[in-house]
Amino acid sequence: MVGSGVEERDLGWNRITREMAKIARDKLVVDIGVIGNEADEDHGDGLTNVILATIHEFGGKKNHPPERSFLRSTMIKNGKRYMDLMRKGSKKFFESGVSGQDFLGLLGQRVVADVQRTIVKKIPPPLEDATIDRKGGNKSTPLIDTGQLKGSITYLVRKETEGK
Secondary structure, three states: OOOOOOOOOOOOHHHHHHHHHHHHHHOEEEEEEEOOHHHHOEOOOOOEHHHHHHHHHHOOHHHOOOOOOOHHHHHHHHHHHHHHHHHHHHHHHHHOOOOHHHHHHHHHHHHHHHHHHHHHOOOOOOOOHHHHHHOOOOOOOOOOOOOHHHHHEEEEEEEOOOOO
């Protein structure tokens, strides 16, 4: 009997499938937004970061302040890119020895940076004259007064069954 001469070499695929299976088995997810300790931080006027973020993301009563979506708009704009990163980028990351949890953390960091960039790009509408007058004529970028909201955007990798 003659041997076939076929040699099987694993170039990392087994590790990739193990890490992806672990993400699924452990039900790991990455949350992005104003979460954790940053959510409860108070602006000194009774508004926490999470309340302020919600008001700006969806708009206040009677649209005051107006909606200035920084989370949803970023996810809509970049959603395909994030999915491509999950599909194509996972192989590269796992081949380099990154765990599934670390990979989701890297994805979280990318999304946080994108959300913060969205905030800095002056989300419309511009500030109303009354708001500018109240700020002493300061025509700052909407959503950036002290930088506290922008700085409170973070991510958390967790098991899906854990509390949100």
